[in-house]
Amino acid sequence: MIMTLSLSLILPFLFLCWIIGRYTAAKLRSKHSLPLPPGPDQLPILGAALQVNTNNPWLTYGQWEAKYGEIVSCRFFGNQVVILNSERVADDLLERRSRIYSDRAEVSTVNMSGWDFDFVFDRYGNDWRLHRRLFQQSFREQKVPDYQPTQRAAAHRLLINMSNSPAEKLWGLLSLCTSSAILSIVYGYEVNTLDDPLFTISDKAIETGIPLLTPEKSMIINTFPFVKYLPTWFPGTSIVRDLMVAKHWSRLYVDFPYDFTMKKMLRLRRVSAIKPGIFLRAFGDDMKQRGKRSEHTGIPHVSVEDDVYEGYFIPKGWSMSRDPRRYPEPEAFKPERFLTKDGELNDDDVGFTFGWGRRICPGRYSASAAIWMAVASMLAAYTFERAKDDNGVEIDPIPEWNVGVTRNPKQPPLRVVPKFSQSKLEQMVQECWRFWREKPSTRCKRVASLAETNGPTFPTDPPLPTAQQDPTFDIRLRPKTHSTALR
Numbered sequence: 001m002i003m004t005l006s007l008s009l010i011l012p013f014l015f016l017c018w019i020i021g022r023y024t025a026a027k028l029r030s031k032h033s034l035p036l037p038p039g040p041d042q043l044p045i046l047g048a049a050l051q052v053n054t055n056n057p058w059l060t061y062g063q064w065e066a067k068y069g070e071i072v073s074c075r076f077f078g079n080q081v082v083i084l085n086s087e088r089v090a091d092d093l094l095e096r097r098s099r100i101y102s103d104r105a106e107v108s109t110v111n112m113s114g115w116d117f118d119f120v121f122d123r124y125g126n127d128w129r130l131h132r133r134l135f136q137q138s139f140r141e142q143k144v145p146d147y148q149p150t151q152r153a154a155a156h157r158l159l160i161n162m163s164n165s166p167a168e169k170l171w172g173l174l175s176l177c178t179s180s181a182i183l184s185i186v187y188g189y190e191v192n193t194l195d196d197p198l199f200t201i202s203d204k205a206i207e208t209g210i211p212l213l214t215p216e217k218s219m220i221i222n223t224f225p226f227v228k229y230l231p232t233w234f235p236g237t238s239i240v241r242d243l244m245v246a247k248h249w250s251r252l253y254v255d256f257p258y259d260f261t262m263k264k265m266l267r268l269r270r271v272s273a274i275k276p277g278i279f280l281r282a283f284g285d286d287m288k289q290r291g292k293r294s295e296h297t298g299i300p301h302v303s304v305e306d307d308v309y310e311g312y313f314i315p316k317g318w319s320m321s322r323d324p325r326r327y328p329e330p331e332a333f334k335p336e337r338f339l340t341k342d343g344e345l346n347d348d349d350v351g352f353t354f355g356w357g358r359r360i361c362p363g364r365y366s367a368s369a370a371i372w373m374a375v376a377s378m379l380a381a382y383t384f385e386r387a388k389d390d391n392g393v394e395i396d397p398i399p400e401w402n403v404g405v406t407r408n409p410k411q412p413p414l415r416v417v418p419k420f421s422q423s424k425l426e427q428m429v430q431e432c433w434r435f436w437r438e439k440p441s442t443r444c445k446r447v448a449s450l451a452e453t454n455g456p457t458f459p460t461d462p463p464l465p466t467a468q469q470d471p472t473f474d475i476r477l478r479p480k481t482h483s484t485a486l487r
C-alpha cells in the first residue's frame with residue numbers, strides 16, 4: 001500500500017522534472033550558439049548525480065578533469081553545475097569576474113537545519129553586504145594584533161592540556177583551542193575544558209549540521225519536496241529527522257552564547273552602549289562556528305549573469321564548484337610540498353583555501369595568526385611521531401575525513417612526546433607572558449640580546465624557534481600576504 005502510494009507520487013513528479021530538464025536544456029542551446037563546457041553523460045532527471053563519489057566528490061572531479069579538461073559542466077538532478085578543476089580557471093572566474101560570480105545557491109537544508117544564521121550562505125545582496133562590512137571592521141588585517149594575546153593564551157592552554165591528557169584527546173583539545181580563542185574574542189566566554197557546555201553544544205551543532213548543508217543533500221529535498229510533509233516514521237524520511245536534530249542544536253548554538261553575553265552586559269550595565277540585537281546576532285553567531293572550521297569543500301559560488309569563458313557559454317544561475325589540483329597525489333600527507341630544495345619554506349601560501357573574490361573568507365588573517373601561534377607552540381613543546389603497532393612497525397597515517405560542507409581529518413594514530421616536564425612547561429608559559437608584558441623598549445633590548453645568542457633569525461624572521469633556543473617559545477605573527485584586496 002505504502003509502496004503504491006510512493007510510486008504514484010514519485011513517478012509523475014520524476015516525469016515532470018525530466019520534461020522541465022529537457023525544456024531548459026533546449027532553451028539554453030537555442031539562446032546561445034556557443035556550447036556549454038564539456039561533461040559526462042547524463043541520465044534523464046538524475047543528470048550525472050550517480051557518477052559522483054558523494055564522500056569524496058573531488059576524486060570524481062579529478063577523473064573528469066583528465067577526460068574533459070579544466071572546466072566541466074553537468075547537471076545534478078535539476079541543478080546545473082560548472083566544475084572548475086584548476087586554480088587558474090577558478091581565479092579567472094571567481095576572482096577576476098567576482099562581480100557576477102559571488103552569489104550563493106538556495107540550499108534548502110540550510111534553512112531547515114537552522115543554519116541560515118551563518119552569512120556564508122547569504123545570497124549576494126544587501127543583507128550580505130551589511131554582515132560582511134560588520135565582519136571586516138573587526139577582522140581586517142590591522143586588527144589581528146589585538147587578538148594575539150587571546151590566541152596566545154589559548155595556545156598555551158593547549159600545551160598544558162596536552163601534557164595532562166592522553167594522545168587520543170588531541171583532536172578535541174585542538175578544537176577546544178580554536179573555539180576558545182574565537183568565543184573569547186567575540187563573546188568574552190572562556191572555554192577551558194572539553195566538558196564545557198558551550199563547547200559540547202558547538203560540537204553537536206557541527207556534527208549534526210555540517211553534513212546536511214551540502215548542495216547534494218539539499219537536492220534530495222528540492223527534488224522530492226513532499227518528503228518534508230511525510231511523517232518522520234515514513235521510510236525514506238531520515239533526512240527530515242536529521243534536519244530536526246540539527247535544528248535543535250543550531251538553535252542552542254545561536255542562543256547560548258548570545259544570552260550569556262547579554263546577561264554579562266546587563267550585569268555590567270553597559271547594554272545600552274550597544275545597538276541591541278543587530279551586531280551580536282549578525283556577527284557573533286557566525287563567529288563561533290569558525291573556530292572549528294578546517295576546510296570548505298562545498299559552498300559553490302553562483303553566477304548572476306550569463307557569461308562566456310574560453311569559448312564556452314556559462315549561463316546565469318549556475319553553481320561553480322572547484323577543486324584546485326595543483327599538487328600531485330593530493331590525498332597524501334606530504335608537508336615537503338611546501339619546502340624548497342634547501343629545506344626552506346617555499347612561497348606557496350595556499351591562499352585558495354580561503355576562497356575567492358568577494359566571498360573570500362574575511363576571517364583569514366585572524367585564522368592564519370591563530371594557526372601559526374598554536375602550531376608553532378606545539379612544535380616547540382612536543383614531538384609528533386607516527387604511532388607503532390604491536391610489532392613496533394610504524395602505522396601509516398592514512399587520513400580519514402569527516403565530510404560535509406567543510407571537511408576535516410579524523411585524528412590519525414599519533415605518538416605525542418613532550419620535550420619538557422609539566423612544571424618546566426608551566427614555567428616557560430609564565431616566562432612568555434612576562435616577556436610580553438614588558439615595555440616594548442625593554443622587549444626590543446631582550447630580543448636583540450636573544451638574537452645575539454641565538455642567531456639573527458629570532459623573532460622577526462621565525463622559522464619556528466625551538467623551546468631550547470628561545471625560553472619564551474612564543475612566535476610573532478609572520479604576516480601573510482594575500483593577493484586579493486578586501487572589497
Ligand code: HEM
Nearest residue numbers: 119120290294295296353354355356359360361362363367
Ligand atoms: C583555517 C581556517 C579557515 C578556513 C580554511 C576558511 C575558509 C573559508 C572559505 C573557503 C570560505 C568560502 C569562500 C568562498 O566562498 O569563496 C569562507 C567563508 C567565510 N569565513 Fe572562513 N575560513 C577559516 C576561518 C575563519 C575564521 C576564523 C572566521 C572568523 C573569524 C571565518 C569567517 C568566514 C566568514 C564570515 C565567511 C563567509 C564570507 C562570505 O560569504 O562573504 N573563517 N571561509
